[in-house]
Amino acid sequence: MQVDLQAHLADIDDVLAIYARGTHTIDANGYAAMMLARTALRRAIAAEAELKQLKSGTYCAYCGHTEPIDGDGERIAEHIRTCEKHPMRAVEARVKELEAEIANLRDSAY
Numbered sequence: 788m789q790v791d792l793q794a795h796l797a798d799i800d801d802v803l804a805i806y807a808r809g810t811h812t813i814d815a816n817g818y819a820a821m822m823l824a825r826t827a828l829r830r831a832i833a834a835e836a837e838l839k840q841l842k843s844g845t846y847c848a849y850c851g852h853t854e855p856i857d858g859d860g861e862r863i864a865e866h867i868r869t870c871e872k873h874p875m876r877a878v879e880a881r882v883k884e885l886e887a888e889i890a891n892l893r894d895s896a897y
């Protein structure tokens with residue numbers, strides 16, 4: 788069952804607003820409990836939003852680029868093939884250096 792966290796937060800804010808008007812009183816423990824519940828609800832709302840984002844998209848860990856999740860991951864894979872900050876670029880550069888060195892050695896050997 789989906790809990791409506793926003794509705795619970797709104798209820799607490801409504802009650803706190805009533806106490807703030809001074810027509811009703813609340814003891815320190817009751818107030819502290821309401822503030823704790825409010826903080827917990829805000830954290831839960833933020834976590835819910837983050838989870839929704841994580842389920843709908845993925846990101847490059849090296850540059851933060853985001854892509855919506857697709858069936859086979861081809862969109863983020865395409866980004867990784869071209870991302871300048873991805874460590875594969877350094878590996879590819881080193882492979883090119885080594886291949887050039889090999890080609891030079893072969894040329895000078897014959």
Ligand SMILES: [Zn+2]
Nearest residue numbers: 847850852870
């Ligand atoms: Zn990237």
